[in-house]
Structures are given as C-alpha cells and as structure tokens.
Amino acid sequence: MKKQLIILSTLLYSGFAFSQIGVNTPEPKATLDIMGTTFGIKNGNRSASWDNLWFNVGSRGPSINASGAEDGIQFNVGANAIGTYGDEGQVLTTVATMRPNGNVGIGTISPNNNAILELSATNKGFLPPRLTTAQRDAIPAASRPAGLMIYNATTNCMDFWNSASWVSTCAAVTPPAGTITAITCASATNIGTLSRGLAASGVTSVIPYTGGNGGTHGGQTVTSTGVTGLTATLTAGSFANGAGNLTYTITGTPTAAGTANFAINIGGRTCTLSRAVVVPVGAISSLNCGGATNTGTLTGGSAASGVSSVIPYTGGNGGTYSAQSVTSTGVPGLTATLTAGSFASGNGAITYTITGTPAASGTASFSINIGGQACVLTRTVSAAANPPALPGASCTANSFLIPYTANGGTANGTINGIPVTATITSTNFTSGAGLTNCFGATQATTFRGGSASANILTIKFNKAVSNAKVYDTFTGGSGVDC
Incomplete structure (x- = not known):
C-alpha cells in the first residue's frame, strides 16, 4: 500500500507541476504520455469482454x-463550434467506414459487400x-500491375494498363475530325539527303502547324512532282491541341537531280x-584492273597513239566522278x-586513254584510285624493232620503196609493221633511170643526185617512227641512219 501511494504521489506531482501525466514514464512529453506497447479501451470490466x-x-x-x-x-468528422465528445447537438459526418470483411466505404456507412472500396456521393x-503521356510512360514497366489506371492529361482520356500496353478508354468514343489553322512547309525541318538514282533512306520532313483541335487525321501519301520517283507518307494520328508538328517519311528513288515537290x-x-x-558522289563496290580490255600497243621510244584501257567495275551508285590523270611507274613517260x-547504277566500265612516249620497254603500271576502290593497271611496252640488214628481200615486210614520181607528193608503205604515209620533197635531185634494187624489186624511176654540192631528200612521216634507216638503191650502196 505504501508503494502505491508513492507512485500516485509522483504521478499527481507531475500532473500539477507541468499539466502533463505520464504512465510508466517519469518524464511525460505530452498531456498524457503512456509508455508501453499495448493500451486500449474496453466496454465493461469483465475479463471476457x-x-x-x-x-x-x-x-x-x-x-x-x-x-x-x-x-x-467508422471515422466521423464534424465542423462543430459547440459541444464535447458528441454531446450538445454536435453534428458528425461519417467520412469512411471499415467493415470486418475488409470492405472500405467513403461517404457511406455500409459499403457494398462485393466492393473492396465504395465511393458514395451525390455532389462530388x-x-x-492525372498524368501526362510522358509521366505515364515513366512509370517503370516492370512494376506496372495490370489494371493500373490514370487520367491522361495529354489526350484527356482515362488510360489503363492491360499488362502489355496502355489502353485508352477514348477508343470507344469517336474523336472529332482533326483541323488546323495553318501549316508551314517552308519552315520544315529536313532530315537526310536525297541523291539522284539512290534509294532514299532515313529521309524525313517535320512540318510545323498551329491551331490544332486535338482531332484525328487519316494520314497522307503524296507522290513527288518536278523530280519524280519519291513518295512522302504521313501516318494516321491526332493533331495536338494548339501547335504541333507532322512528320512525313520520304521513300523511293529520285529519277534526276533537282527539286522534288510534295503537295501537302x-x-x-x-x-x-x-x-x-x-547528284551523288560516285562510288563503286569493286574495280577490276586485271579484267581490263586493252586497245593499241605501246613501243619503247614511240609516242602512244590509239592506246586505251577499259576497266570494269561493279556496284556503281550512279554518282559522278572527276577527271583523273595517272602517270606510269616501271616504264616512265x-x-x-x-x-x-x-x-x-550497278555494273559498268571506265576508259583510260594512254598517251606519252614510253622511255623503254617493260611493264608500265598505273595506280588507279576512283569511287572508293583502287587497283593497278599494267600495260606491256614492247622494244622497238631494228631495221632489217641490207641486202635481203625479207626487208620488204618492214620497209617500202620511194620512187622519184613521189617527189613533191606522198608515198604509202609500212615501217616496222605500221602503215605510214610519207611526204617527199627534194633539192638538187632529178629523175633517174629505172633499175632492179637490192630488195629484188623493180623501180621504174629513181632519184638521181645533181651536180650541186648539196643534194637534200626530205621524208616526213604522218606518224612517229623510230629506229629507221634510209638506204640508197645502188647495189652495194651504203645505209644512212635517220
């Protein structure tokens, strides 16, 4: 009994001194401060209540x-200025009810047994x-439960997650026909490049508009004019409420260079x-110098004439290439x-014309680099043929006779197997008698030297010749190198 009186005395002292009461604590922090893990209110003093x-x-x-x-x-709330603990006419409103079976009601004291939550109101x-589409999509997909519902503030529709995608309840309502007040093609943002003869890839145009009403549009497919072969496609969708953009994807292969126009x-x-x-920059996928078709022959010391090499390629893109000159190595000149x-566009060939005078015989190499591909073109340069020795009938295959009748005119023949035309002029030469020359051929008229100290015979060929000699027609006559 003494111990109980001491505890009561301490309790009362705390209450009078600080207007606070503590249970199981000597230092209460509130008007009533109870220290423990369980405390409650019971209706009746029976142990079985x-x-x-x-x-x-x-x-x-x-x-x-x-x-x-x-x-x-029940959770009851009132905005009363009088009364205490529900007396003196206080008015309380039940704002929520929790039933023993787990039902919750807001605005009702008897939530439906089949509803986990019932909301009841006649004026609310x-x-x-309320989330925008971007905010909705930011909800981690891995933790979105099927049935999650939000109001989409971007589309003004209720959306719910069906475990695979968001579903808009607006799909059941026919949206208004889309309209805009202005569209500005001149302000379009163009992405990608269109090249003649090349299939468009990754090419779009984003066109701004204003005054959208939020309605739908069926998209559009527009073929190009001016430069044909292209199509601009807009997929069906909805206009924004106000300003927005439309993205047209451009596909196809333009037939020419210039301007492609699309009527939006x-x-x-x-x-x-x-x-x-x-016009695209030219490109090819392969270049085959080894498969070149070579025309004409090259002879050391002789100027090239009518010489070319046609080199095949594959994978051409229809683009342009610049002129190119490649000097030879191995045999210079x-x-x-x-x-x-x-x-x-595809396979083709390019033709290189070969000019100049090779300095020697051997193999002339040309390093070809064009359209992103490279190879080495080789051409054989033959040694110049030596004039045949005199006399001998065999030399007629590589030489020809010049009669006096050609003086002041031309004579045709063959030098080292190449057909040539010679223009003949002379000084102090006269017509001589015909004779059988050292080549075994009969010559009707010959050049006969005059009495002047200078006898000049000029032979001018229409092609470059080298390693040639001129012989007189007297038996045992000496050869003169030219």
Missing part, C-alpha cells in the same frame, strides 16, 4: 485494432491521378514541301587519263 479498441506500438509499426466491431469502424466525383493537304490546310535532290563522268 470482447467489445474493445486497442493500439499496438511495435518496433516495426503501430496498429489500431478493434474486436466485437460487427458494424466495422472521383478524381484519379491535311487538316483543311495546304502547302508545298520542296526537297533538293543532289606515259599518262593514263580518265575524263569526268558518272558511274552506272
């Missing part, structure tokens, strides 16, 4: 508990979370989208020249 309410304060979280609550727990609505007609407004089509042009 089950109509009670208690609070558990565990280390992992508190709980509010009730037993004998056949009608559940249900306001779900959408949402009640029109404009013309123009895209430049350029030659140049392979390619005039500017365009590759075919």
